[in-house]
Amino acid sequence: MIRIDARAKINLSLDILGKRQDNYHDVMMIMQSVELSDVLTFREQEKEAGIQVISNIPGLPSAERNLAYKAAALVMETFKLDKGLYIDLTKRIPIAAGLAGGSTDAAAVLVALNEMWNLGLKVPELCALGAQIGSDVPFCIQGGTMLAKGRGEILEKLPTMPECFVILAKPQASVSTAWAYQNFKADNVEAWADTDAVIAALKNGDLEGICKHLCNVLESVTIPAHNEIAHLKRLMCKHGALASLMSGSGPTVFGLVDDEEKAEYIVEKLSDIDNVQVILTKTVSEN
Ligand code: ATP
Known part of the structure; x- marks a missing residue:
């Protein structure tokens, strides 16, 4: 069993530079991880059971519309894996709150499955997969203090913020x-x-x-x-x-x-x- 604490983020700065042809906006953001986390645990189960996400929040989507499920499905599709996976999701990060709660869960799934199934993905490859799920996922994979550009997926490490x-x-x-x-x-x-x-x-x-x-x-x-x-x-x-x-x-x-x-x-x-x-x-x- 693998356990991951999936951290929330705040934005120290969020600027919008313009609208793009793909309907996203070009942004310039300074993102900062905070200690507040969702907790995810993972275990493989018989393949007939498929992917299951069980959370402590009634009403949170549990299948395709849950970003944790989406991330697991993307890994299985990318690596042509036919496995069953049980994800226990304890949400502590408020939902639809501007704290990247869903994105950080998706990031945790990518990191966990890379480890659990020895996929050998390096951080840039994990981030490329993450960007297919959401613009904030690559940041959530890396965490810390970062400048985010493009639609949020182009990252540059910044000096660590003084602890506060x-x-x-x-x-x-x-x-x-x-x-x-x-x-x-x-x-x-x-x-x-x-x-x-x-x-x-x-x-x-x-x-x-x-x-x-x-x-x-x-x-x-x-x-x-x-x-x-x-x-x-x-x-x-x-x-x-x-x-x-x-x-x-x-x-x-x-x-x-x-x-x-x-x-x-x-x-x-x-x-x-x-x-x-x-x-x-x-x-x-x-x-
Ligand atoms: P961001 O700061 O990246 O915009 P947010 O904190 O505003 O994200 P989320 O908490 O990620 O928003 O939730 C946005 C929507 O995504 C919600 O309506 C929720 O139903 C859906 N969702 C799907 N999967 C999850 C998940 N694992 N955790 C929270 N919300 C999820």
Whole structure:
């Protein structure tokens, strides 16, 4: 049996450069792994049983529409394998939240099956398979602090972010990533990302500099539809976060803090709000 902790991500910066002919957008993102993880365990079973994904979340798709299932099916198809596989999926990462929960599960499946079935795939080959499932999967395979370009699948390693505490606040709403990108209009963006400034701050190990330049242009789409995001951002800062931003297409808001006591204080303050799930986690330098 193999067990993998599949980490969530936040975006320190998310910029949209334009729309492409294939209907995706060209993006420029700085992605950061956090400790919060789903837990996946894998075991082979008799081939007649096929691929089974059993999770702790009622209503989560269990067959083709589950990204973990999709990743397993892709491996079997690519390597012409006729096997049965049982995947136990404990979800801890909020779903449809902007934290790459589904993508990280798919990444975990690729990494696990490569090991379990001795497929001999190196990281670039795993990432090429991952990109067929979703744009964030290659990042989730590697983790850490990365610059993501193209539709998110072209990656460059960045200096590790100074370790800090991350408070996640997930309002009840679910946001579809496709919806957010489809409704993006450059004219509605109030502040554009300065990716170079964040990279410079990362190079200097300057947490304050990173915090000063946090920016996500998709806030211009998701916040008007879900006002509680702006409210949560304000509350994070009011209670002591160095900075706060929406992650990915939202609606999760994160706050960054360099001190554990302060982080616990913010968690306590936000936990009183109805219909908001609050999670304390921290940045990690690798998977
Ligand atoms: P991203 O940040 O990459 O846009 P997200 O965190 O916003 O991702 P997910 O949690 O990946 O969104 O969920 C998006 C959709 O994918 C949900 O509607 C969910 O039903 C579906 N889905 C399929 N497989 C999974 C999985 N293993 N875990 C979570 N969601 C999944």
